[in-house]
Amino acid sequence: MNSLTGYLLLSALLFSIGLAGALTRRNAILVLIGIELMLNAANLNFIAFWRYGPNPSALTGIMFAIFSISVAAAEAAVGLGIILAVYRHAKTTDLDQMNSMKG
Amino acid sequence: MTASFLILAALTIAGTAAAMSLRNLIHCVLALTLGFLGLAMLYLQLGAQFVGFTQILVYIGAVAILAVFAIMMTQSAGPHAQPALSSFWITGCLVAGTVFVVLAWAICSGSASAPTPPQPGVSVNQIGDALMHQFALPLEIMGLLLTAALIGAVILAMPEKKGEQ
Numbered sequence: 435m436n437s438l439t440g441y442l443l444l445s446a447l448l449f450s451i452g453l454a455g456a457l458t459r460r461n462a463i464l465v466l467i468g469i470e471l472m473l474n475a476a477n478l479n480f481i482a483f484w485r486y487g488p489n490p491s492a493l494t495g496i497m498f499a500i501f502s503i504s505v506a507a508a509e510a511a512v513g514l515g516i517i518l519a520v521y522r523h524a525k526t527t528d529l530d531q532m533n534s535m536k537g
Numbered sequence: 538m539t540a541s542f543l544i545l546a547a548l549t550i551a552g553t554a555a556a557m558s559l560r561n562l563i564h565c566v567l568a569l570t571l572g573f574l575g576l577a578m579l580y581l582q583l584g585a586q587f588v589g590f591t592q593i594l595v596y597i598g599a600v601a602i603l604a605v606f607a608i609m610m611t612q613s614a615g616p617h618a619q620p621a622l623s624s625f626w627i628t629g630c631l632v633a634g635t636v637f638v639v640l641a642w643a644i645c646s647g648s649a650s651a652p653t654p655p656q657p658g659v660s661v662n663q664i665g666d667a668l669m670h671q672f673a674l675p676l677e678i679m680g681l682l683l684t685a686a687l688i689g690a691v692i693l694a695m696p697e698k699k700g701e702q
Contacts, residue, residue, distance in 0.1 A: 437542070437653060441583075442644045444546045448553060448576075450637035455557030457629030458622050463562065463607050467569060470600060471553055474576055477588075485583045490657035493667050497675075499588045500664075503595050504679050508686035510600045514607040515693035521611045522697075530623055 441482035449475035462520070462527045466513045473506045541582060549575030560621045562608045570601045584656050587664050 452471030459465055477499045484495020521527055552572030556565045573596040580589035623629070668676050 437539075439644060440542060440546070441579075443641055444549070444579075446637055446640035446644060447550060449640070450633045451550070451553050451557055453636055454630055454633035457632060458626040459557065460621060460623045461562060463604055463611070464557070464565060467565070467604060468557060470596075471557075471572075474573070474596075477592075478576065478579065481580055481583050481585050481588060484585070485657070486653065488654070490654060490659075493659065493664065496585055496588055496659065496664060497667065497672055499585070500591060501675060501679055503588070503591055504683060507595050507599060508683055510603060511690040512686050512693070514603055515690035517607060518610060518694045527611045 438482060438486040441478065441486075445475045445478040445482070448472075448478065460528050460530055462517050462529055462532075463514070465529065466510065466517065469513075470506060470510060473502065473509075477502050542579075545575050545578045545582065548572075549579065563605065566601055566604050566608065569604075570597050573597050573601065584659065587659070587661055 449472050452468045452475065454468075455471065456465050456468030459468065480495045480499045480502065484490055484493075484499075487495070517527060520532065524532055526532065549572050552568050552570075552575055555568035556572060559565045559568060573592065577589045577592040577597075580586075580592055
């Protein structure tokens with residue numbers, strides 16, 4: 435078991451934890467955080483493949499990770515804005531009670 | 538597979554698992570910052586210093602603080618009578634476990650034993666140079682996306698007008 439396998443296994447575990455959180459939690463903010471965790475697992479894969487790949491001087495993995503972090507930040511801002519807007523209508527962030535799309 | 542990797546991996550997994558399983562939402566976000574910090578340390582260990590410090594600045598400094606503000610503004614930080622997990626949590630855990638087993642099987646069966654290359658030395662200078670020349674167009678598009686997301690988030694969170702009367 436070499437180092438790359440360890441990083442990939444850690445990333446898979448991180449992805450599964452994020453997926454489990456996004457699927458099972460009732461609070462909408464924690465679901466969003468679970469999605470962020472899945473994005474982080476992908477970032478770890480980018481960096482690990484860049485480090486142990488055949489051509490680390492090309493910087494492609496680092497660039498992918500930087501752009502991915504930027505997109506994740508934009509996604510978090512918009513997602514939390516949507517959650518606040520939904521909370522103003524429904525007065526709850528409980529996903530089990532948000533079962534209607536009509537405000 | 539060094540000791541530092543194992544310690545950082547344990548820190549990351551413990552932080553994220555606590556973030557996804559604790560009941561108090563503020564505690565969840567605090568545990569999440571621990572997980573993000575472990576991930577940033579892993580990036581540093583892999584030789585990607587810029588990405589590691591970006592991770593600390595963006596995730597711990599911005600995303601976690603934003604989540605704390607959202608939790609306080611939606612008043613969901615207090616004690617709850619309802620359970621923290623949704624009604625179909627067993628199915629969700631089963632799906633996540635299946636995904637992990639499939640991913641781990643694919644990783645373990647497909648990994649070739651390539652020799653570890655030497656640690657690449659990447660300076661911020663090189664990254665800035667690449668961003669200004671090779672990746673100039675993606676950088677511009679990213680600036681546009683961030684501006685649009687900023688304006689969109691402000692418009693979404695603004696209080697609505699009273700409607701037509």
